[in-house]
Amino acid sequence: MKVKIEMTGGLEILFKNQKNHTYEFKDRDTMPLRELVVWMRDTQIQERPELFVEDSTVRPGILVLINDADWELDGGIEYIVEDGDTLSFISTLHGG
Amino acid sequence: MDNNNNNGGTTPTTTTTTTTTSTTTTKRVAKLCELCKVQRPVLKRPKTGQMICKECFYQIFEDEIHNTIISNNLFQRGDRVAIGASGGKDSTVLAEIMTTLNKRHDYGLDLFLLSIDEGITGYRDDSLETVKRNQQQYQIPLKILSYKELYNWTMDEIVAEIGLKNNCTFCGVFRRQALDRGAVLLGANKIVTGHNADDIAETVLMNLLRGDIPRLQRCINIVTGSEGALPRSKPFKYTYQKEIVMYAYFKKLDYFTTECIYAPNAYRGHARDFLKDLEAVRPSIIIDIIQSAENFHFRDEIKMPVQRNCNLCGYICSNEICMACDFLKNLNSGKAKYALNSNSLKNYNKSSNNNNDNGTTIPDTTPTNISAIGFDHPLQQQQQQQQQSSSTTSNS
Numbered sequence: 001m002k003v004k005i006e007m008t009g010g011l012e013i014l015f016k017n018q019k020n021h022t023y024e025f026k027d028r029d030t031m032p033l034r035e036l037v038v039w040m041r042d043t044q045i046q047e048r049p050e051l052f053v054e055d056s057t058v059r060p061g062i063l064v065l066i067n068d069a070d071w072e073l074d075g076g077i078e079y080i081v082e083d084g085d086t087l088s089f090i091s092t093l094h095g096g
Numbered sequence: 097m098d099n100n101n102n103n104g105g106t107t108p109t110t111t112t113t114t115t116t117t118s119t120t121t122t123k124r125v126a127k128l129c130e131l132c133k134v135q136r137p138v139l140k141r142p143k144t145g146q147m148i149c150k151e152c153f154y155q156i157f158e159d160e161i162h163n164t165i166i167s168n169n170l171f172q173r174g175d176r177v178a179i180g181a182s183g184g185k186d187s188t189v190l191a192e193i194m195t196t197l198n199k200r201h202d203y204g205l206d207l208f209l210l211s212i213d214e215g216i217t218g219y220r221d222d223s224l225e226t227v228k229r230n231q232q233q234y235q236i237p238l239k240i241l242s243y244k245e246l247y248n249w250t251m252d253e254i255v256a257e258i259g260l261k262n263n264c265t266f267c268g269v270f271r272r273q274a275l276d277r278g279a280v281l282l283g284a285n286k287i288v289t290g291h292n293a294d295d296i297a298e299t300v301l302m303n304l305l306r307g308d309i310p311r312l313q314r315c316i317n318i319v320t321g322s323e324g325a326l327p328r329s330k331p332f333k334y335t336y337q338k339e340i341v342m343y344a345y346f347k348k349l350d351y352f353t354t355e356c357i358y359a360p361n362a363y364r365g366h367a368r369d370f371l372k373d374l375e376a377v378r379p380s381i382i383i384d385i386i387q388s389a390e391n392f393h394f395r396d397e398i399k400m401p402v403q404r405n406c407n408l409c410g411y412i413c414s415n416e417i418c419m420a421c422d423f424l425k426n427l428n429s430g431k432a433k434y435a436l437n438s439n440s441l442k443n444y445n446k447s448s449n450n451n452n453d454n455g456t457t458i459p460d461t462t463p464t465n466i467s468a469i470g471f472d473h474p475l476q477q478q479q480q481q482q483q484q485s486s487s488t489t490s491n492s
C-alpha cells in the first residue's frame with residue numbers, strides 16, 4: 001500500500017522540512033492510522049517526536065484530514081488507512 | 097485506489113459498515129451533509145458536532161461571524177477599520193472574511209491592513225511578504241509600521257542589548273502601542289484583531305489561574321479600549337481555531353506559520369495544552385468557558401484605573417509615563433538589563449491595573465501574552481529548528 005502525507009501549518013519542520021511525503025508498505029494492504037502515526041513518529045522525525053504524537057494519538061491541536069475531509073468523520077485515530085489514501089496533518093498551534 | 101478489495105473482511109471501516117465489495121468502494125458514500133443533505137461532509141463542527149460539506153461550512157462560518165458583528169454592533173457605516181495583520185492564519189482569514197462580508201452585506205467600511213514590523217530578521221520580514229501578497233489579493237491598503245520608526249530600536253537590537261529573557265515583554269508592550277499608532281496614521285477609527293475563541297478561552301483560564309480578576313473581567317469583552325484609545329474588536333470571539341484553520345486550508349489561503357526566532361525557551365504553553373486536551377474530550381469546552389466567563393458577576397469594587405496621558409508620548413495610560421516610554425528610557429540609558437528585574441517588569445507583570453494595553457488583555461500575538469505573564473511558548477523546540485531552516489531560506 002502507498003499513502004500520501006501532507007504536512008502543513010508549521011509541522012513540516014518536524015518532517016525534514018518537507019511538506020509532501022509518500023510512504024509505501026509493500027507487505028501491507030491496510031494499516032491502522034494509530035500504527036501509521038506511531039511509525040511516522042519513530043522513523044520519520046529526528047527531534048521532538050512528542051510534538052507530533054501524544055498518548056499514542058496525534059497531538060491535540062493538530063488537525064488531520066483523510067482524503068480532504070476531517071478525520072473525525074472517519075473515526076479519528078481508529079481509522080484504517082488504505083492504499084491510495086491521502087492524509088493531511090495541519091498544526092493549529094503555530095503563529096497567529 | 098484500485099485494488100483494495102482483496103483484504104475484504106480484515107478491514108471493516110469504522111462507521112459505515114457494509115459497502116459493497118465491487119471495485120473501488122468509497123467509504124463515505126453513506127454519509128451526507130447534515131445541512132444540505134446532498135454533499136459529502138468534510139468537517140465535523142467542534143461547536144455542534146454537525147457533519148457538514150464544504151459549501152455549507154463556508155456559509156455557516158461566514159454567517160456566524162456576520163451575526164457576531166451585527167449583534168455586537170461592531171461597526172458603523174463609514175468606519176475606517178484597521179485589520180491587525182501578522183501574516184499568520186488568524187489575521188489572514190480575518191482579512192478574507194472582512195473583505196467578503198463588507199462586500200456581501202454592504203457594511204460600508206473602509207478596510208486597511210496594518211502590520212507591525214518588530215525588526216526580527218528572518219522572521220518578520222518573511223511574514224510581511226505574506227501580508228504583502230494578501231494586500232494584492234484583497235486590494236486594500238497596507239501600512240507597515242516598524243519598531244525602528246516608532247522607538248528607534250528593532251527587536252534584533254533589543255535582544256542584542258537585553259538578551260533572550262524579557263524580550264517578549266518589551267515586544268508586547270511596544271506592539272500594542274504600535275498598532276494604535278499605526279491605526280491613527282491610517283486615519284482608522286477602529287481596529288480588529290484575529291483573536292479567536294480558543295485564544296479567549298485560554299486567556300480566561302490563565303487569568304483565572306492567576307487570580308487576576310480585573311483582567312479576567314476585561315478579557316471576555318468583544319470590544320476593548322475606550323476613552324481616547326481606539327476601540328479594538330474581535331470578530332472571531334466565538335470562532336474556533338479549528339474552523340479558522342480548516343477555512344484557510346479549504347480556501348487555500350496563503351499564511352505564514354513560522355514562529356519567532358526569539359520565542360522563549362520552554363516548549364509548552366500550559367494553558368493552551370490543557371485546553372487542547374480538554375477539547376479533545378469535549379469540543380464544546382471552548383465555547384463553554386467563554387460563556388461561563390461572560391456570566392461571571394464581579395463585585396463593584398474592582399475599578400478600572402483612572403486614564404491619563406503619558407507625560408512623554410501622550411499615549412493613554414494609567415501612570416505618569418507609559419510602559420513603552422518606561423522601557424525605552426531604560427533601553428536608551430543602557431539600564432534595560434537591570435531595570436527589568438526591578439521596577440518596570442515587576443509592575444508590568446504584577447499589576448493588573450496596568451492599563452497601557454487600553455484594557456486589552458490579550459496582546460496581539462499569543463506568545464506575547466503567554467510570556468508576559470510567565471507561561472512559556474508552545475513548540476519552542478520547533479522554533480529553534482525553524483530558526484535554522486528559516487536562515488537557509490530567508491535571504492530573498
Ligand code: SF4
Pocket residue numbers: 214251263264265267268356357358359360461463464
Ligand atoms: S515571540 Fe512574539 S513577543 Fe516575543 S519577541 Fe518574538 S514577536 Fe516579539
Ligand SMILES: [Zn+2]
Pocket residue numbers: 129130131132133134135148149150151152153
Ligand atoms: Zn451541505
Ligand SMILES: [Zn+2]
Pocket residue numbers: 406407408409410411417418419420421422
Ligand atoms: Zn509614553
